[in-house]
Every structure is written in C-alpha cells, then in structure tokens.
Amino acid sequence: MILYKNTKAIFLATSLLVLSCTNKPKKVAQAAPEVTTETKQPNILLVLCDDLGYSDVGFNGSQDIRTPELDKLAGAGTMFTSAYVAHPFCGPSRAALLTGRYPHTIGSQFNLAANGKSTGQGISTNEQFIAKTLQESGYYTGAIGKWHLGATQEFHPNQRGFADFYGFLAGGHNYFPEQYRTQYEKQKKANKKVIRDYILPLEHNGKEVKETEYLTDAFSREASRFVKEASSKKKPFFLYLAYNAPHVPLEAKEEDLEKFADIKDKDRRTYAAMVYAVDRGVGAIVNTLKETNQLKNTLIIFLSDNGGNTDHGATNFPLHGRKGDTWEGGYRVPMFMYWPEHITKGEKNNYPINSLDLYPTLAHIGKAELPSNKILNGKNVWESILANEDPHAKETLFAMRHREGYTDVSARKNEWKALKVSRQPWKLFKITEDISEENDLSSTHPEILKGLVGDAEQWSKTHVEPLWFDPTYLQKIWKDSTMATFNNTFSLPK
Numbered sequence: 001m002i003l004y005k006n007t008k009a010i011f012l013a014t015s016l017l018v019l020s021c022t023n024k025p026k027k028v029a030q031a032a033p034e035v036t037t038e039t040k041q042p043n044i045l046l047v048l049c050d051d052l053g054y055s056d057v058g059f060n061g062s063q064d065i066r067t068p069e070l071d072k073l074a075g076a077g078t079m080f081t082s083a084y085v086a087h088p089f090c091g092p093s094r095a096a097l098l099t100g101r102y103p104h105t106i107g108s109q110f111n112l113a114a115n116g117k118s119t120g121q122g123i124s125t126n127e128q129f130i131a132k133t134l135q136e137s138g139y140y141t142g143a144i145g146k147w148h149l150g151a152t153q154e155f156h157p158n159q160r161g162f163a164d165f166y167g168f169l170a171g172g173h174n175y176f177p178e179q180y181r182t183q184y185e186k187q188k189k190a191n192k193k194v195i196r197d198y199i200l201p202l203e204h205n206g207k208e209v210k211e212t213e214y215l216t217d218a219f220s221r222e223a224s225r226f227v228k229e230a231s232s233k234k235k236p237f238f239l240y241l242a243y244n245a246p247h248v249p250l251e252a253k254e255e256d257l258e259k260f261a262d263i264k265d266k267d268r269r270t271y272a273a274m275v276y277a278v279d280r281g282v283g284a285i286v287n288t289l290k291e292t293n294q295l296k297n298t299l300i301i302f303l304s305d306n307g308g309n310t311d312h313g314a315t316n317f318p319l320h321g322r323k324g325d326t327w328e329g330g331y332r333v334p335m336f337m338y339w340p341e342h343i344t345k346g347e348k349n350n351y352p353i354n355s356l357d358l359y360p361t362l363a364h365i366g367k368a369e370l371p372s373n374k375i376l377n378g379k380n381v382w383e384s385i386l387a388n389e390d391p392h393a394k395e396t397l398f399a400m401r402h403r404e405g406y407t408d409v410s411a412r413k414n415e416w417k418a419l420k421v422s423r424q425p426w427k428l429f430k431i432t433e434d435i436s437e438e439n440d441l442s443s444t445h446p447e448i449l450k451g452l453v454g455d456a457e458q459w460s461k462t463h464v465e466p467l468w469f470d471p472t473y474l475q476k477i478w479k480d481s482t483m484a485t486f487n488n489t490f491s492l493p494k
C-alpha cells in the first residue's frame with residue numbers, strides 16, 4: 001500500500017500488505033531499460049475480458065480455443081501465471097482495478113444492481129480513478145465496452161477521467177443489435193418503466209447510438225477509431241477496452257462458430273467463438289497501432305476481470321473453482337503485458353501480481369502524480385516485473401466473497417495459501433506446488449495457517465459497510481448474521 005496521508009486504520013493495513021515507496025530498490029534486469037525521465041510516456045492499452053477462464057486462451061494452455069493474436073502478443077511480452085484480481089466477480093473487481101483499492105475498503109464489495117439508472121448508485125466519487133490520474137498527467141483517455149461502476153451522471157465514465165466513452169453502463173449486454181433492438185423498441189412502445197439493461201441502446205459520451213455490429217466487433221472497431229484519433233493528438237493515450245465477452249448471454253457469429261466445429265458441446269463452442277472474436281478484434285487494433293506508428297510505444301495489458309463461469313462454457317483448468325469463488329479458479333486470471341523494447345520477450349513470470357498493482361504501476365510509467373490523499377492497496381511493481389522478481393515477497397494478498405450469511409476468504413503469501421469456503425474449517429495449500437488446491441496441509445503446518453488467518457483478520461478491520469447489496473435481500477441477512485463483524489470467519493480450531 002502506498003500511503004500519502006495515513007490514518008490509523010490504514011496504518012494497520014499498511015503493516016500487512018504493504019509496501020511503501022521506501023522499499024529498497026530492486027535490481028533491474030540488464031536487457032530491460034527502466035522507465036527513466038528520458039523515456040516518453042507510453043500509450044497504455046488495457047484490455048479486460050469478462051469471465052474469461054484461466055486456461056481459455058492459447059497462451060495459457062487452451063487446447064480447443066485458438067487465440068493466435070493474443071498468443072503472438074503474449075509470446076512477444078511477459079506472461080503472468082499467478083495474476084490475481086482483487087475480487088472474484090465483475091463489479092467489485094473493476095472497482096478495484098480502476099480505484100487501486102480493495103472493494104471492501106470503499107463499500108463496493110457487491111455488484112451494482114441491475115437498472116442502475118433507477119437505483120442511482122456507483123463507486124464513491126471520493127476515489128479518483130486511474131484514468132483521471134493519467135488524464136491529469138497529459139493522457140488522452142478512453143473507455144470502451146462494459147462499465148458497471150455506476151449509471152447516473154456523477155458516476156459516468158466521462159466524469160471519472162475518461163474523455164471518450166463508447167459502450168454500455170450496466171453489468172452485461174446482449175450481442176446482436178438487430179435482435180435486442182426489436183425487444184427494446186417493443187418495451188419502449190409499451191411504455192415499460194424499467195427496461196432490462198442488457199437490451200438498452202449503446203451510447204457514445206452520453207448520447208444514444210444506433211449500433212449495428214456484433215458487440216465485440218463494435219468495441220474493437222471503436223478501439224481502432226480511438227487509436228486513430230489519439231495518433232493525431234500530441235498526447236499519449238490510455239484506453240480501457242472492457243469487452244463484455246465472453247460473459248453470458250452466449251451469443252456468437254456464425255463465421256466464428258464455424259472455426260470451432262470440432263467442439264461438440266454447444267455452450268463451449270459458442271464461448272470459444274466469443275473468445276475468438278475478441279482475439280480477432282485485438283489483432284485488428286494492433287494493426288491500427290502499427291498503421292499509426294504507435295505500436296512500439298504502446299504497453300498492452302491483457303487480463304480477465306475474474307475466473308471463468310464453468311456453467312456457461314468456461315474452464316479454469318487446472319484451477320479449482322469458478323467465478324465467484326475464493327478458490328484459485330475464482331480470481332486467478334490469464335494475463336500478459338506487451339511493450340516492445342521494455343517488457344521482456346517470451347518470459348513467464350510466476351510470482352503473484354494483483355490487479356491492485358496496476359494503478360500505481362501505470363501511474364509510475366505514465367509519470368503521473370498521485371492525488372495527495374490517495375490510498376492504494378497495491379504497489380508499483382514495474383521494476384519487479386522487469387527483473388522477474390517477486391513484488392509481494394513480504395505481503396499477503398487477499399480475496400473475500402460475502403455469501404448468504406457467511407464469508408469466503410483467501411490469503412496468499414509466497415508459496416502458501418489459506419482458504420475458507422462454504423463455512424468449512426480453514427484449509428492450507430502449498431499453492432506453488434499444488435495449483436489445484438488438492439492437499440490440505442492445515443494440520444501439518446498450523447502455525448503457517450494461523451499467521452495467514454491473522455493477516456486476513458487484520459485486513460478485514462480496514463473494511464467498511466457495503467454501500468449497496470446485491471441482491472438487495474442480502475442487506476437483511478448481512479445484519480441478521482452480523483456479517484460486518486465476520487462471525488467466526490477467522491476462528492481456528494484450538
């Protein structure tokens with residue numbers, strides 16, 4: 001955690017996760033030039049997929065889903081095999097990515113409910129998004145695709161540091177405009193008070209647009225449009241390209257489905273085709289970067305917002321669990337970084353990295369000044385990445401999911417991971433040797449378990465009450481089960 005003006009509560013957190021900028025500098029790999037004052041600010045393209053499984057891309061071992069464009073970039077960059085997001089489902093994970101804070105510490109530990117326009121909720125405006133921080137450092141900024149961080153005016157992407165926004169504000173969307181528009185127009189004609197988010201028209205900077213393309217293609221097209229516009233400005237760009245693919249509904253184009261005729265399962269085949277559409281799109285954007293002579297100076301980061309939904313075509317093999325879990329399958333995601341001449345080519349980085357690290361790391365390479373009161377729960381990992389060293393060797397990384405009346409938690413430090421799920425006793429895994437979380441070592445290493453559970457309990461003291469609940473009936477369960485004080489979540493057998 002990087003602290004600028006600390007408070008007592010935050011200090012507590014600092015002693016856990018932390019790392020301030022006073023850590024001694026790490027050695028930097030010789031081949032990889034450090035970002036120095038002479039290096040100009042790079043363009044940053046952050047590609048986020050929605051519910052993409054750990055091994056559902058070629059570069060992470062998929063046997064049936066082909067992703068040649070992503071694989072090319074991953075192979076020419078560094079792949080992260082132990083990349084974590086800060087929460088195992090959509091909204092809180094995105095809030096963490098863009099604010100640099102664990103969602104539980106800013107009241108956004110639940111998804112924003114559907115029909116956000118009517119509920120009027122969103123991520124606290126006290127939290128400055130990374131887009132705003134980069135914008136203030138001279139970046140031309142854009143967000144394309146899914147938002148899910150607040151649908152009313154004050155929470156709109158244009159208010160959070162994105163000069164350009166094309167996409168939708170809700171948590172998901174149907175993919176074929178000619179199909180969803182018919183439903184939308186019918187409901188509008190019938191004067192339906194609240195129309196389902198998934199069929200609403202897309203927008204460009206607050207203005208309704210009449211999209212005609214398959215959504216993934218539309219977002220790739222808009223990303224290329226943004227990249228072209230950016231090249232005419234005398235500014236670096238930051239583009240947050242948040243595809244809603246391959247999140248449900250499973251809807252794919254015929255031409256993409258044909259590529260996966262060998263996959264028998266219908267859901268898996270459709271899902272594969274949806275991932276392939278993202279791959280095609282990223283390939284097209286890379287071409288635009290080449291054509292506009294910007295590729296060399298562009299850092300491309302690719303990751304998923306959470307684990308794959310195994311009920312709907314995804315696989316997280318060899319990880320246990322799925323979207324929503326504190327098992328690895330819930331929040332360990334496929335990830336790579338590509339930046340020619342900076343990020344090491346063809347390297348595999350097996351150290352834990354967290355999506356919370358992106359805010360301070362991007363601010364560093366974008367030479368941006370952090371707001372004086374900004375609290376960050378991750379750290380600048382740039383030098384560790386270049387040196388292929390563990391950026392979190394002395395820290396514990398957490399995930400926590402509140403369920404109906406109880407809480408699932410995980411705490412990872414170096415090779416160990418403590419896990420609490422489904423009201424069962426805490427388990428302990430040597431995660432570096434047991435990636436599938438099969439051998440519970442809690443009884444042979446009780447002292448290690450105790451340390452990790454203690455870290456998680458201290459961390460939980462930095463949490464605040466949720467600003468909203470999803471589904472809303474959880475509010476009553478939260479109160480009745482005294483979930484704010486975590487019941488017996490952190491108790492261990494005597």
Ligand code: CA
Pocket residue numbers: 050051089090247305306
């Ligand atoms: Ca998601």
